[in-house]
Amino acid sequence: MPLFHVTASTPGEYLAVLPHIISYHPHEQLVIVYEHRHHTQSCLLLQLPLDDEHAALAHVRAATARDDFDSCHLVGYGPRTLVDPAFHAVVPALAAHLQPAGIYRVHDGRYHTYTADGAEHDTAGQPLPEAPPAVAAAVAHGWAPARSRQDLLSQFAPTTGRERHISDYMGLIAALELSASIPPDPADRYRPMPAAAVTVTRAELATTLDTWQQTGQLDDKHVTRLALAVHITQVRDEVIGRLAAAFVADDYHHISVERSMWLTVMRRVHLTLITPPANLYALAAWMMGDYVHASEALNHALRCDPSSTMAKLVMNLVDSTASPDPIVPPMASSPEETRAAQGKATPSWVEPFEIAIERMLDTFSWEDLVAAGRLVPTCEAQTELEPPITTAEPADNGCHGPRHG
Secondary structure, three states, X not given: OOOOOOOOOOHHHHXXXXXXXXXXXXOOEEEEEEEEOOEEEEEEEEEOOOOOHHHHHHHHHHHXXXXXXXXXXXXXXXXXXXXXXXXXXXXXXXXXXXXXXXXXXXXXXXXXXXXXXXXXXXXXXXXXXXXXXXHHHHHHOOOOOEOOHHXXXXXXXXOOHHHHHHHHHHHHHHHHHHHHOOOXXXXXXXXXXXXXXXXXXXXXXXXXXXXXXXXXXOOHHHHHHHHHHOOOHHHHHHHHHHHHHHHHOOOHHHHHHHHHHHHXXXXXXXXXXXXXXXXXXXXXXXXXXXXXXXXXHHHHHHHHOOOOHHHHHHHHHXXXXXXXXXXXXXXXXXXXXXXXXXXXXXXXXXXXXXXXXXXXXXXXXXXXXXXXXXXXXXXXXXXXXXXXXXXXXXXXXXXXXXXXX
């Protein structure tokens, strides 16, 4: 998917714009930039020193062996004592498939050129240019790097304090309202009717997307309803089909808008509901070539649900630096096409939705559940609330695994 091009004409300009490409300013890291016909395809980042050199080199060899890379640049960030040993280990691993087009070390605002075998050639170094044209172009297109990887991680941090308390409580009300709006299955009045659940959650998805596209804002109830909607795989697949269709049409704006929405949902939704929104954010980031943000979002997803099949699948694509170009087009479809292919709703469709609500409710006290239920008249009318036998405690990371028993 061609988004836009930033051209660097000198090594200094290339190194000045590189943090904009990888989303943050590296510190004590080794960066391998893989290219095809002088266009950056992906980046592999390794923390220095290489504590597990064998595993690091295996990762380098696997990434370098791809047929769609024809060159690379190797950049180390830090002092010689830290970077040079890594160069001496990595350069031979790269040389089996690619000859680096350039090897550089960046430290204290200067860059140093190395020879093809990883030996420093320019001891004094050159100052990094402060505002070359490539950096100006990257900033104009929204490529603003975080100051560090820690700052990058903070972009995914859940809200805290009073804001978190309010959003969780409003999310509880939204979950009860959503549940109460779905008629029960005639065969089992304690379970939602599958067709009705899918219809209601699809409507919630459409309404919330429209609200975000028009205003760029979501209230706490919208956040929860949207997260719950995409727990139903068939509803989530509509989002994937629409993102893939935008990819095929080179509609970068649409993917960017949805990506920012899923990030907002990730940060504000109840911690037990993070995984599906995080997966969709990661998918959108991967489609845009942003492997770093995709990887961090997937780490969040897998911490909350280590069994998430979609998170593992997208993580494999990101870890292998797979290009979306041959993979995404077959997934493209309109909502109507997706629904036609799915067929009639069955009870198994809504099981993830039911489990998600149960996991969320289990983190609240009985008093909170009763108080919230009183604010949802239809909930009192349709649901028989019974005091819990035991009180579930949230996991240390705020996320719950699948329920058992």
